[in-house]
Amino acid sequence: MAAIDMKNIVKKYGDGFPAVNDVSIDVADGEFMILVGPSGCGKSTLLRMIVGLEDITSGDMMIGDRRVNDLAPKERNLAMVFQNYALYPHLTVYENIAFPLRLAKADSKTVDEKVRAASKTLELDEHLDRKPANLSGGQRQRVAMGRAIVRDADAFLFDEPLSNLDAKLRGQMRSEIARLQKKLGITTVYVTHDQTEAMTLGDRVAVLKRGILQQLASPRELYTNPGNLFVAGFIGSPPMNFLPATVEGNIVELPFGKVEIPADKAAKVAGRGLLIAGIRPEAFEDASVVDQTRQGSTFRAKIDQVEWLGNTAYAYIPFEAPPEVLEQLQQLERDLDGETLRTQLVVSLDGSSKVAEDDDAEIWVDTSQMHLFDPATGENLTIDLERAGRVPALEQGHDPAQQAKAEHEVADQQTAAAESADG
Amino acid sequence: MRKLGTAVGCVLILLWCLLPVAWIISLSFKSQTAITNGSPGFLPKDGDGAGWQNYTDVLDNEQFRRAIFNSIGISLIATLLSVIIATLAAYAIARLEFKGKKFVLTMALAIAMFPVVSLVGPLFDMWRTIGLYDTWPGLIIPYMSFTLPLAIWTLSAFFREIPWELEQAAQVDGATSWQAFRKVIVPLAAPGVFTAAILTFFFAWNDFVFGISLTSTESARPIPAALSFFVGADPFNRPASLLAAGAVVSTIPIIIIVLIFQRKIVAGLTSGAVKG
Numbered sequence: 001m002a003a004i005d006m007k008n009i010v011k012k013y014g015d016g017f018p019a020v021n022d023v024s025i026d027v028a029d030g031e032f033m034i035l036v037g038p039s040g041c042g043k044s045t046l047l048r049m050i051v052g053l054e055d056i057t058s059g060d061m062m063i064g065d066r067r068v069n070d071l072a073p074k075e076r077n078l079a080m081v082f083q084n085y086a087l088y089p090h091l092t093v094y095e096n097i098a099f100p101l102r103l104a105k106a107d108s109k110t111v112d113e114k115v116r117a118a119s120k121t122l123e124l125d126e127h128l129d130r131k132p133a134n135l136s137g138g139q140r141q142r143v144a145m146g147r148a149i150v151r152d153a154d155a156f157l158f159d160e161p162l163s164n165l166d167a168k169l170r171g172q173m174r175s176e177i178a179r180l181q182k183k184l185g186i187t188t189v190y191v192t193h194d195q196t197e198a199m200t201l202g203d204r205v206a207v208l209k210r211g212i213l214q215q216l217a218s219p220r221e222l223y224t225n226p227g228n229l230f231v232a233g234f235i236g237s238p239p240m241n242f243l244p245a246t247v248e249g250n251i252v253e254l255p256f257g258k259v260e261i262p263a264d265k266a267a268k269v270a271g272r273g274l275l276i277a278g279i280r281p282e283a284f285e286d287a288s289v290v291d292q293t294r295q296g297s298t299f300r301a302k303i304d305q306v307e308w309l310g311n312t313a314y315a316y317i318p319f320e321a322p323p324e325v326l327e328q329l330q331q332l333e334r335d336l337d338g339e340t341l342r343t344q345l346v347v348s349l350d351g352s353s354k355v356a357e358d359d360d361a362e363i364w365v366d367t368s369q370m371h372l373f374d375p376a377t378g379e380n381l382t383i384d385l386e387r388a389g390r391v392p393a394l395e396q397g398h399d400p401a402q403q404a405k406a407e408h409e410v411a412d413q414q415t416a417a418a419e420s421a422d423g
Numbered sequence: 424m425r426k427l428g429t430a431v432g433c434v435l436i437l438l439w440c441l442l443p444v445a446w447i448i449s450l451s452f453k454s455q456t457a458i459t460n461g462s463p464g465f466l467p468k469d470g471d472g473a474g475w476q477n478y479t480d481v482l483d484n485e486q487f488r489r490a491i492f493n494s495i496g497i498s499l500i501a502t503l504l505s506v507i508i509a510t511l512a513a514y515a516i517a518r519l520e521f522k523g524k525k526f527v528l529t530m531a532l533a534i535a536m537f538p539v540v541s542l543v544g545p546l547f548d549m550w551r552t553i554g555l556y557d558t559w560p561g562l563i564i565p566y567m568s569f570t571l572p573l574a575i576w577t578l579s580a581f582f583r584e585i586p587w588e589l590e591q592a593a594q595v596d597g598a599t600s601w602q603a604f605r606k607v608i609v610p611l612a613a614p615g616v617f618t619a620a621i622l623t624f625f626f627a628w629n630d631f632v633f634g635i636s637l638t639s640t641e642s643a644r645p646i647p648a649a650l651s652f653f654v655g656a657d658p659f660n661r662p663a664s665l666l667a668a669g670a671v672v673s674t675i676p677i678i679i680i681v682l683i684f685q686r687k688i689v690a691g692l693t694s695g696a697v698k699g
């Protein structure tokens with residue numbers, strides 16, 4: 001058992017592609033750390049650098065109190081579960097699980113004890129003599145876990161372990177992994193791009209974009225206090241709404257009308273001109289079902305479409321955005337791997353709401369949950385830094401504008417490397 | 424009706440393939456005199472049969488025993504070396520990016536396309552000067568160089584099929600690169616390794632041109648060459664039935680090898696080894 005401390009880790013691939021850029025993450029002993037981000041943001045690369053399958057271009061990788069940069073994978077004593085499980089097809093389930101023990105030259109009695117203990121934990125007892133090719137996806141997944149837990153590894157590393165399973169099995173295995181990690185109390189780094197996995201499993205979550213750490217915080221902190229537009233848009237489903245906004249005093253002008261925000265938020269953004277307001281769908285409600293005593297503002301809008309799901313209903317309200325905001329939102333959509341941007345507001349209404357398509361409805365909004373972002377840098381101006389974990393761009397000595405510029409440079413280098421690889 | 428057609432077709436093809444073999448077996452059981460006198464018919468006539476006599480004669484023959492020994496030794500060593508080198512080379516080609524990879528592959532193909540006869544002359548001269556003429560290595564080297572290209576191509580195709588992650592998983596599990604190669608990659612590539620081994624062994628065992636040109640005495644002469652030098656008691660009358668017995672005996676090792684390796688190949692393929 002050991003802590004993993006990544007200090008200013010950089011990875012440039014042979015073709016010049018900067019996959020990981022100056023990432024520092026400290027994983028405490030016994031902590032469950034999640035790495036998330038859109039496809040190609042360098043999650044797997046980072047994980048493979050921890051385990052030793054990829055060289056580290058610069059920075060220090062500390063496991064416990066050892067610097068492991070130059071150690072081979074076998075000397076790092078970590079266990080990894082691969083995305084496609086990487087089971088040895090020529091060995092039985094038993095021998096697959098026993099493989100690390102045999103390499104460590106354990107005597108056959110110890111091997112047998114440990115393998116049977118692992119197979120009991122993972123309910124693999126009746127499959128021990130079978131070959132991986134004959135197992136179902138979930139069973140293979142468990143064999144891969146078995147191979148990881150038989151060893152007394154210092155940490156577990158997972159690279160999207162559940163992405164090959166169907167939705168139901170994924171849920172089961174997710175709680176299985178959570179249970180196992182709690183039971184063994186072992187340091188874990190887990191790569192995923194599944195929201196639910198990130199939110200439910202992680203003690204803390206590291207959000208990456210283009211190989212740059214955006215925010216490192218608990219799931220709740222990420223959700224309530226995103227450091228920038230990217231994190232705000234990435235965490236949460238359906239995603240946060242982004243609207244053009246101008247602030248005067250305590251009044252925010254949105255495309256649908258004016259709403260009032262708390263004074264402390266207003267103070268942080270005084271005199272900033274055009275901003276982007278971020279409001280989660282569930283911060284809205286049908287005004288007619290809201291308890292009158294609740295704080296908040298209301299506005300009227302024409303509903304374009306309603307999706308009723310029983311317990312909630314999603315209503316869609318289109319709006320117009322000025323070009324400066326639109327451009328930033330389009331960029332954001334590209335970064336998030338999203339489909340083309342539709343400038344519409346998604347609001348989540350109570351299931352009992354009677355709002356229907358083409359209604360001119362009165363919508364209530366909880367403005368205390370609103371965040372305001374700088375359209376140029378994407379920085380969250382109304383962030384509560386006390387409850388936001390680590391946001392590298394907003395740390396002492398960092399300037400969000402500088403960070404935005406650095407990100408553009410990385411983006412350019414990545415495009416250049418990708419183009420030269422194509423040509 | 425269709426079943427019948429298939430059966431008839433099979434029988435015809437089998438006849439076509441196996442008739443010469445059957446014929447040589449029949450010859451090997453006839454006595455020398457019967458053959459000299461002309462003995463038509465598949466089965467030996469009364470009094471023409473020689474029983475196992477030809478076989479005991481062949482096996483008692485010092486020359487023949489030497490030749491068998493040479494052939495087995497040379498072919499096995501050539502196969503072993505060729506498979507080991509081909510496995511390592513194919514692994515490098517499949518896995519590593521290095522300068523001159525294309526060059527190695529094209530050269531390998533080019534060598535495989537060289538006609539054997541065109542090399543025999545120069546090799547004869549070279550081996551005489553170096554002192555490899557009429558020795559085992561003198562045959563092993565050309566056998567290897569002609570079988571390596573095919574072996575490398577076959578094996579690198581097999582290696583490419585094996586997911587790289589298996590090897591990385593092994594390394595994370597605590598294996599050195601060498602252990603990962605030996606315990607995971609080689610077992611998975613086993614069908615390929617055995618295919619390469621069979622191909623090499625066939626080539627070495629059946630070769631006649633090198634065998635006859637690069638040897639002069641019993642010290643290295645392999646069976647195909649030895650059979651052509653085989654003279655019985657009467658130098659003017661080639662002992663056809665003895666030769667037939669010799670030919671039959673010399674196919675036995677090949678059959679054994681194929682049976683052994685074939686089982687491995689089939690076992691490997693059916694266990695879904697190369698599928699992730």
Ligand SMILES: Nc1ncnc2c1ncn2[C@@H]1O[C@H](COP(=O)(O)OP(=O)(O)OP(=O)(O)O)[C@@H](O)[C@H]1O
Binds near residue numbers: 043
């Ligand atoms: N061997 C390599 N050589 C050059 N570039 C590479 C190499 N491997 C990965 N990359 C690049 O590095 C970037 C990060 O890759 P990585 O596999 O870490 O992404 P990821 O975050 O795991 O994405 P995904 O969610 O799709 O698995 C990608 O843009 C990829 O193109």
Ligand SMILES: [Mg+2]
Binds near residue numbers: 043044045159
């Ligand atoms: Mg990945």
